[in-house]
Amino acid sequence: MATGRDPNGKDDEDPWLKAVENADVFVMYNNDDEYEISKYIFTIFQNNKVTYVSPEEHIMPGFRTYQAIDQAISASKKMLLILSKESIENFSFSLETLLTLEKSLQTNKLRLIILLKDGLGEENIPKLPMLQLASHVILERNLHEKCIMNVIEMIRADVTIDSVLPAGNLAAGMAWSHFTGYLELVLPELAQGIQKCDWFNDNPGHMPLCLFMLLPHSGRSTGKLGDDDRDVEEVGQIEIIINHRPYSPKVCKVTERDKNGHIKxxxxxxxQYPGAFCALGTIKEEILCSFTKTQRDVEVQRFYHYLNEILNHEKYKQYGVLTKMLMYDDEEKGESATISYQLRKGVHDVIRNQLEKAAEGVKKTEETEHYRDEVCLLYHIKDTKLVFKVKDHLDKNKIRYSQARPASSGERDGDSLSEIERRVRDARWVILFITESSQKDMISMFLAEILSIGIETNSLNVIPVLNGITPAAIPSFMRWAMHICIDRDEDYLDMIVDAVRGKDVSMKSQIPVGNVAYGLAWGFFVNYLKHVLPDFRERVMQCMSKDPIRKYREKSRRNVVVSQQMWEIIPKSCKFRPSLSEVDAEIKGPWKVEKVEKHLHGAKRIFPCNLWHICTRDTDYYFAAEYLTPVKTLYNMHISMIAGLSYEQMMNQREDLTEQLRGILNTASKREEYQEKCGIIVYDDSSDEPLSSVIINTIKKETGHKAEHDALLRYLSKDEEK
Known part of the structure; x- marks a missing residue:
């Protein structure tokens, strides 16, 4: 007996969801293209036994279409989005649908396929991260069937993201990594270090108590600060020791000249260039993943916004006054592209306190006169009372605004799509009211796209104002924006005005971090493993041939096993331990492997490496290992109470971090300098099994190590004969 469908979608056995789960692909397209798609695409699907479902053909009357689409996105194996010239401007999604689609792509599977017809190319794909990441097929008229067969192959393929980087995931992890791994440690000591140095005392009023962070759009750094700029010169460094580790922020002399070029x-x-930030340029230059220039530009901006939001949080406001980020386009010609110009301007800003820092890196309101309105209020009809309060407050503060209200489902009134688009484009800021009502209603793909790429062009800025929902309801492609929660921010009206006027708003709540694992994994590879792995084995051999290990081996009659990989240990609890001996007394050491020293991002970087020893009854095991540093960032984010990272989310991010790092290493292993030189050990530190046993079992499984050990022992024997 057939079951009827509850219009609210609450049937125990939902035939729609069951159909989606059983189908090979869920297909989304515009109604205007239904005849052509059914005749020329679905026919080929049927002939090749590809099962499909689509809202147009399979949703029963009386069921809410948008709710059905959200459910199908979550339940489907693969998704096919068909875009044409007619449909690309008319596609509409609810914010809830965008969020569902985004979450569905935060797995290790590439599930979304986009078919472009009517002459559309990849440049026509809306610039939403979840769409840019998808596989693309261009439908050519003279190769129609061949193109559809390519789509079928993609539907049947099991593609992972081992070597693909989802846009929008880098910046959050890198910003938090730089804060917890560097700024939070160094900044408390930096001000005292500056006040004690000769440059500060010999040049009163000419050296601010501030760390300037250079953020060029390219994501690249020069060898030394001022290498290609005559008006910037490195003159020394501030020596800081924290937990026995040295930090040496560079001190620069910045020259200001008059119109004739004379020193004024x-x-x-x-x-400095933040090391975590410069990974963006390295990824783009060395093509370590599918990372385009557009994605890089967006991530540069997002890094600024994430770090700015952290530094301006109420909990860390003491750090915000000690830093200034200088974001600039170094790929353009002109004085503003130079380091000296940026540092001079930054120094003047801090010392003279004449200019307020721009909120979220946006130009001040006096620079926005070419916009018709300062603010556009974008809202749902059910939020009219709330919007009225905001309008009244904007009027009192003499802020120009327009308002745009899309027609809700089943409503004839409301502003036309073209009028909404015009008002949004004509405003410097968009106040987007996200409530239970607006979250489930539709917005055009065009509107979603400009909300997403506004940050990229610095031409549009969005402030989501949340009422009755949590920050998790914001799709992460918009999470670079500061958000305001009416439920928790009593002074939300003043916060809106401050943000529009270009003031930093000190947040008192949790920051929605989105997915940070990808940024942490790529940052760790680019800023650390990439430098220590190429000559890793040679340095281990040198360490083995020197005292005291050499003398110990002479006395010992046990077999010697030396691991040929550096082992990154990931504790399931995310609790970081600096020394393996603290975790397990059976692990002896460490012995210092020759460190790698490089001048990177305008600073000297030291990359240490330790060799450890486990002694069993008949074998001595030697290996290089360490706890994976990014798990420390995850744990610090969790306990900070502001990162919006619950215990469950921390566990999920740790799993994502593990999988992404494995994928990066698998991709990197194709290059000889990284091949099979790094492995991952996931350690359950809540179990009774000691870490030493886990490491020994892992080394025993290490492929091909016997031949490598023999070669190593021959090397050591020759060295001893000398």
Whole structure:
């Protein structure tokens, strides 16, 4: 007996969901293209036994279409989105649908396929991260059947993201990594270090108590600060020791000249390129993953916004006053592209306190006169009372605004799509009210796209105002924006005005971090493993041939096993331990492997490596290992109470971090300098099994190590004969 469908979608056995789960692909397209798609695409699907479902053909009357689409996205094996010239401007999604689609792509599977017809190319795909990541097929008229067969192959293929980087996931992890791994440690000591140095005392009023962070759009750094700029010169460094580890922020002299080129004044400042940030440029240059220039530009901006939001949080406001980020386009010609210009301007801003820092890196309101309105209020009809309060407050503060209200489902009134698009484009800011009502209603793909790429062009800025829902309801492609929660922010009206006027707003709540694992994994590879792995085995051999290990081996009659990989240990609890001996007394050491020293991002970087020893009854095991540093960032984010990272989310991010790092290493292993030189050990630190046993069992499974051990022992024997 057939079951009827509950219009609210609450049937125990939902035939729609069952059909989606059993189908090979869930297909989305515009009604205007239904005849052509059914005749020319679905026919080929049927002939090749590809099962499909689509809202147009399979949703029963009386069921809410958008709810059905959300359910199908979550339940489907693969999704096919068909875009044509007619449909690309008319596609509409609810914010809830965008969020569902985004979450469905945060797995290790590439599930979304986009078919472009009517002459559309990849440049026509809306610039939403979840769409840019998808596989693309262009339907050519003279190769129609061949193109559809390519789509069928993609539907049947099991593609993972081992070597693909989802856009929008890098910046959050890198920003938190830089804060917890560097700024939070160094900044408390930096101000004292500056006040004690000669440059500060010999040049009163010409050296601010501030760390300047250079954020060029390219994501690249020069060898030394000022290498290609005559008005910037490295003159020394501030020596800081924290937990026995040295930190040496560079001090620069910045020269100011008059119109004739004569020296007018000299300033001193502490400046650097954040190492975590410069990974973005390295990824783009070395093509370590499918990372386009557009994605890089967006991630550069997002890094600024994430780090700015952290530094301006109520809990960390003492750090915000000690930093200034200088974001600039170094790929353009002109004075503003130079380091000296940026540092001079930054030093003047801090010392003279004449200019307020721009909120979220946006130009100040006096620079936005070419916009018709300062603000556009985008809202749902059920939020009219709330919007009225905001309008009244904007009027009192003499802020120009327009308002745009899309027609809700089943409603004739409301502003036309073209009028909404015009008002959004004509406003410097968009206040987007996200409530239970608006979250489930539709917005055009065009509107979603401009909300997403506004940050990229610096031409549009969005402030989501949440009422009755949590920050998790914001799709992460919009999470670079500051958000305001009416439920928790009593002064939300003043916060809106401050943000629009270009003031930093000190957040008192949790920051929605989105997915940070990808940024942490790529940052760790680019900023650490990439430098220590190429000559790793040679340095281990040198360490084995030196005292005291050599003398110990002479006395020992046990077999010697030396692991040929560096082992990154990931504790399931995410609790970081700096020394393996603290975890397990059976692990002896460490012995210092020759460290790698490089001058990177305008600073000297030291990459240490330790060799450890486990002794069993008949074998001595030697290996290089360490706890994976990014898990420390995850744990610090969790206990910070502001990162919006619950215990369950931390566990999920740890799993994602593990899988992404494995994928990066698998991809990197194709290059000889990284091949099979790094392995991952996931350790359940809540179990009774000691870490030493886990490491020994892992080394025993290490492929091909016997031949490598024999070669190593021959090397050591020759060295001893000498």
């Amino acid at each position: 004044s000299e300033y001193f400042c502490v400046a």
